[in-house]
Amino acid sequence: MFSFIFRLFAFLAILFFPSFGTARSRVIVTTDGEADDRCSMVRFLLNSNEFEVEGIVNSSSQFHWVGGEGWHAFHPVEWVRDAIGRYARVYPNLKKHDAGYPSPEELLAVWKVGNIGPAGEDRKRSEGAEWIAKVLLDQSDPRPIWVQAWGGCSTIARALQIVQEEHPGRLEEVAGKLRLFLIWEQDETYQSSIRPTWERFKVPTIISDQFDCMAYIWPKVLPAGTKRYFEADWMKKNILEGHGALCSFYEHLNGAFHAEGDTPAFLHAIPNGLRSLESPGWGGWGGRYVNVRGNVWMDPPPAPGWKHPNGRWTIDWSWAKKFENVTRPEEVALRNRYFRPITRWLEAVQNDFAARADWCVQDFASANHPPLVRLRGEDPDREVSAGDEVIVDASASHDPDGDALSFRWWHYEEAGRFSGAAFKEVTAARAGYRIPAGAKSGDEIHLVCEVKDSGEPSLTRYARVVLRVK
Numbered sequence: 001m002f003s004f005i006f007r008l009f010a011f012l013a014i015l016f017f018p019s020f021g022t023a024r025s026r027v028i029v030t031t032d033g034e035a036d037d038r039c040s041m042v043r044f045l046l047n048s049n050e051f052e053v054e055g056i057v058n059s060s061s062q063f064h065w066v067g068g069e070g071w072h073a074f075h076p077v078e079w080v081r082d083a084i085g086r087y088a089r090v091y092p093n094l095k096k097h098d099a100g101y102p103s104p105e106e107l108l109a110v111w112k113v114g115n116i117g118p119a120g121e122d123r124k125r126s127e128g129a130e131w132i133a134k135v136l137l138d139q140s141d142p143r144p145i146w147v148q149a150w151g152g153c154s155t156i157a158r159a160l161q162i163v164q165e166e167h168p169g170r171l172e173e174v175a176g177k178l179r180l181f182l183i184w185e186q187d188e189t190y191q192s193s194i195r196p197t198w199e200r201f202k203v204p205t206i207i208s209d210q211f212d213c214m215a216y217i218w219p220k221v222l223p224a225g226t227k228r229y230f231e232a233d234w235m236k237k238n239i240l241e242g243h244g245a246l247c248s249f250y251e252h253l254n255g256a257f258h259a260e261g262d263t264p265a266f267l268h269a270i271p272n273g274l275r276s277l278e279s280p281g282w283g284g285w286g287g288r289y290v291n292v293r294g295n296v297w298m299d300p301p302p303a304p305g306w307k308h309p310n311g312r313w314t315i316d317w318s319w320a321k322k323f324e325n326v327t328r329p330e331e332v333a334l335r336n337r338y339f340r341p342i343t344r345w346l347e348a349v350q351n352d353f354a355a356r357a358d359w360c361v362q363d364f365a366s367a368n369h370p371p372l373v374r375l376r377g378e379d380p381d382r383e384v385s386a387g388d389e390v391i392v393d394a395s396a397s398h399d400p401d402g403d404a405l406s407f408r409w410w411h412y413e414e415a416g417r418f419s420g421a422a423f424k425e426v427t428a429a430r431a432g433y434r435i436p437a438g439a440k441s442g443d444e445i446h447l448v449c450e451v452k453d454s455g456e457p458s459l460t461r462y463a464r465v466v467l468r469v470k
Helices: 002-016 035-046 079-094 104-109 127-137 154-166 168-177 189-201 210-214 232-240 263-267 319-323 329-343 346-359
Strands: 025-031 051-058 111-113 145-149 178-183 205-208 290-293 296-298 381-384 389-393 405-411 430-434 444-453 460-469
Touching: 025 035, 025 127, 025 263, 035 079, 035 263, 035 346, 051 104, 051 127, 079 104, 079 111, 104 111, 111 127, 127 145, 127 154, 127 168, 145 263, 154 168, 154 189, 168 178, 168 189, 178 189, 178 263, 210 263, 210 319, 210 329, 232 346, 319 329, 346 460
Parallel strands: 025 051, 025 145, 051 111, 145 178, 178 205, 205 296, 381 460
Antiparallel strands: 290 296, 389 430, 405 444, 444 460
């Protein structure tokens, strides 16, 4: 009886409080339609309850453009409509799990075609560029907009040129809302058009290379314990077979994961409790990044002496590509370290994918849903002094399905600034830590609470407490 009441309460909460009560990000996707983009789009649509989708825009890249031949040929833009059509067939069932899922009509209304000509062509005034400019200029909603480049930046560059040319007095206002997540720089337009005007406004910009562990090289670079979540047995059981029209749209590789190089761009924006949107340096499902200039962030160097490029961060400079075929143990260790900001989360990411695939075909009571992580007591951002005793407590957490929860508090060393020994792990909802006597003013300690449920598949959400030493 308790379980039935718990599930009924949770179902009503889903109806009246979309996305489990979390704040949703505004996102615009630009995509060159490569095979891994099309795979990423399946997962993106399954996660569309986590965002406010402001645009899905076809664009080109140095790899794919209208007029390109062979592998460089451009996939017809209608693939986006086809993906949304598959989504429409499972949408009624997805709504049973979260009322925050956008309707297919809403998604089609924001699908636009941008600059799809030769790579880097940003002079044409396309429908997609006009749409991005319109969203950025809209004053009815001041919240940030994450504009993602799954391909090149030409459509984004054209949109920002429209702002520059037609609204020169509003550049600072638009920059205040603009956020960029680039999967490499897949044409010249970030360097030639966007950077000269917009970097001075300190637009938060992530340019990622570590995404490649989720792209075509995954069989070579994923750790063995993680790789099984991408192989054919797991993918067939959890995604490809018996999970409805959208999942059957996924372009697999003989039953295995194909590639989703663009997925980290939107994993970064999922409100899973890691608070990754607060700083690219904090780390989350979409990776962790270091500041290289202004407010531009790139991948952490795998070892001292590795230097970021002064110009484009692209396939020709890619550290991921340098690691693709290494075999010497010391090089493999460096590779594992380089991809660790993403690979450490991939079991949870894949299980989340599997749960959402279930949502396409199962009712609420038959499927699993992520736990709701809640902290008791003080603010998660705290000022502390050396010698202080700190209590962190996630015992207010609960599960929508009434599943048992397990807890693990751990010190995310790479995300903070602290030269002392790592804080111990605690496998309980409540943990106590003493700030070491040697902690210095300016030190920052990140404690993550990882909460897993006992459902199938097991789902994980988080809380992060940031301790700043006075």
